[in-house]
Amino acid sequence: MTIAVLASGNGSNFERLVQASREEGWAVPIALLVTDRPGAPVIERAKRLRIPSQSFSPHTFADKATYEEAVFHVLQLYDVTWLVLAGYMRLIGPTLLEAYGGRILNIHPSLLPAFPGLDAIGQALAAGVKVTGVTVHHVDEGIDTGPIIAQRAVEVNETDDRASLTEKIQAVEHDLYPTVVRKLVEEHKHTHHTS
Numbered sequence: 001m002t003i004a005v006l007a008s009g010n011g012s013n014f015e016r017l018v019q020a021s022r023e024e025g026w027a028v029p030i031a032l033l034v035t036d037r038p039g040a041p042v043i044e045r046a047k048r049l050r051i052p053s054q055s056f057s058p059h060t061f062a063d064k065a066t067y068e069e070a071v072f073h074v075l076q077l078y079d080v081t082w083l084v085l086a087g088y089m090r091l092i093g094p095t096l097l098e099a100y101g102g103r104i105l106n107i108h109p110s111l112l113p114a115f116p117g118l119d120a121i122g123q124a125l126a127a128g129v130k131v132t133g134v135t136v137h138h139v140d141e142g143i144d145t146g147p148i149i150a151q152r153a154v155e156v157n158e159t160d161d162r163a164s165l166t167e168k169i170q171a172v173e174h175d176l177y178p179t180v181v182r183k184l185v186e187e188h189k190h191t192h193h194t195s
């Protein structure tokens with residue numbers, strides 16, 4: 001049993017997850033980074049942290065199913081039982097949803113169902129809300145629509161701009177995501193003795 005993190009970009013959540021898993025000695029380790037963007041900065045973080053990473057270029061595959069089958073093949077090599085999405089900018093398709101049903105998690109920088117999709121922080125600023133936040137949820141076939149697991153609120157002050165709000169939200173993400181991932185994965189491990 002292992003965890004794979006799927007990411008497309010910067011990878012600050014990936015790094016925090018790896019750090020927390022090591023500091024806290026998680027029962028289920030993070031064994032692999034999968035990225036759909038070969039030049040993504042998250043790959044350098046994986047190298048520095050000595051986590052194996054596998055990059056895919058989705059456009060080189062015939063279709064989404066073929067791409068996800070290739071990803072699934074690598075996931076099986078690493079005995080991956082949980083997928084943790086951290087800035088993975090792509091919808092999960094039927095291939096991975098069926099293989100990992102109920103064991104795919106995502107983090108989103110808003111209080112869902114408000115502001116799903118791209119640029120949730122920009123959406124919150126444009127809407128002028130006084131409170132936004134962070135949501136961890138199960139992944140289904142929709143865009144940020146799966147069952148909500150945990151949420152934490154972040155206040156938006158008069159003086160906040162994109163940079164300051166992003167900083168506050170990311171600080172909350174880095175605290176919340178490792179806590180929630182560990183809890184779910186370890187609870188599941190204890191209730192599923194065969195795996």
Ligand code: GRF
Pocket residue numbers: 007009010011012013014086087088107108109173
């Ligand atoms: C986070 O804000 C997360 O909520 C969203 O994408 C961002 C990823 O940031 N899904 P990072 O790459 O982990 O720094």
